[in-house]
Amino acid sequence: MIPAAFDYVRASSLTQAIEFLRDNPDGARLLAGGHTLIPALKLRLASPELLIDIRSLAEIKGIEVGETHVKIGALTTHSELSASEPLNEIFPIFRETASVLADPQVRNRGTIGGSLANADPAADWPAVVLALRAQIEIAGATGRRSVPAEEFFLDIFSTALEPDEILASIQIPKAKTGTRYAYRKIRHPASGFAVVGIAIAMRMLDGVVEEASIGVTGATNHAFVGRDAVEFLTGKALTRDNIDEAARMLSEKTECLSDRYAPAEYRANLVRVELGRALLEFSQ
Numbered sequence: 001m002i003p004a005a006f007d008y009v010r011a012s013s014l015t016q017a018i019e020f021l022r023d024n025p026d027g028a029r030l031l032a033g034g035h036t037l038i039p040a041l042k043l044r045l046a047s048p049e050l051l052i053d054i055r056s057l058a059e060i061k062g063i064e065v066g067e068t069h070v071k072i073g074a075l076t077t078h079s080e081l082s083a084s085e086p087l088n089e090i091f092p093i094f095r096e097t098a099s100v101l102a103d104p105q106v107r108n109r110g111t112i113g114g115s116l117a118n119a120d121p122a123a124d125w126p127a128v129v130l131a132l133r134a135q136i137e138i139a140g141a142t143g144r145r146s147v148p149a150e151e152f153f154l155d156i157f158s159t160a161l162e163p164d165e166i167l168a169s170i171q172i173p174k175a176k177t178g179t180r181y182a183y184r185k186i187r188h189p190a191s192g193f194a195v196v197g198i199a200i201a202m203r204m205l206d207g208v209v210e211e212a213s214i215g216v217t218g219a220t221n222h223a224f225v226g227r228d229a230v231e232f233l234t235g236k237a238l239t240r241d242n243i244d245e246a247a248r249m250l251s252e253k254t255e256c257l258s259d260r261y262a263p264a265e266y267r268a269n270l271v272r273v274e275l276g277r278a279l280l281e282f283s284q
Contacts (some may be wrong), residue, residue, distance in 0.1 A: 003041040010053040022164040033110035072170045074113020093181035102192045122193035126223030130215030131199035140165040153222040179203040194218035196270040238283035247276040
């Protein structure tokens with residue numbers, strides 16, 4: 001339980017942190033909340049030559065509510081997301097998700113940017129940013145670029161980030177009036193991670209689904225959008241038959257992970273059941 005030797009630096013700016021990464025492309029890791037990295041260091045699952053502490057970078061912290069978008073700095077903690085009244089007045093799914101995320105220690109120190117950049121297949125926030133159609137703002141040596149959340153998660157612990165880039169913020173377009181949100185998950189009893197998690201944003205008009213998006217985490221090697229279910233539901237009423245069909249479609253089209261706790265068949269069934277339960281909330 002003793003990490004391998006490494007050098008440590010504390011970045012004083014985002015630009016400096018990027019320079020450190022650029023100068024050490026294969027042997028540097030960023031430290032923000034540290035709830036994934038520090039255990040990995042202790043178990044020697046990670047052995048970076050350089051640890052870059054970015055926790056004090058105010059330029060990528062905080063929540064800004066604009067006229068058309070909400071911007072969340074990557075170093076904003078889970079508890080700060082839960083506590084922000086301006087944010088949760090617009091997107092109550094943040095408080096709903098944070099309330100079932102890990103434990104108080106993790107919520108008080110862990111960051112949304114760290115969670116997204118780590119891309120654990122069972123993390124909660126990836127499903128939420130997918131459902132909210134967020135853009136991931138990435139900072140690098142050549143400037144900044146924006147990647148749709150749907151294109152950000154590539155594989156297990158793999159994202160669109162390049163070795164010398166840092167996730168800077170999450171930008172979320174404000175939804176139309178009347179949009180409702182939900183996040184449901186089956187929680188692993190030991191880790192608190194999602195065995196399966198479903199995030200939904202939906203707007204109904206005259207009893208039918210006008211617009212919807214669904215993000216799924218925990219089921220496969222990375223979070224994904226439930227596009228087939230959304231396309232099926234759009235323009236339809238949330239009858240029990242339509243809900244059951246959408247849930248069946250999503251379940252059957254998902255190639256689920258299998259492990260000692262939850263075999264693939266069990267996860268596929270959870271996808272069906274949890275999407276059905278979430279959609280029932282919108283039908284009431």
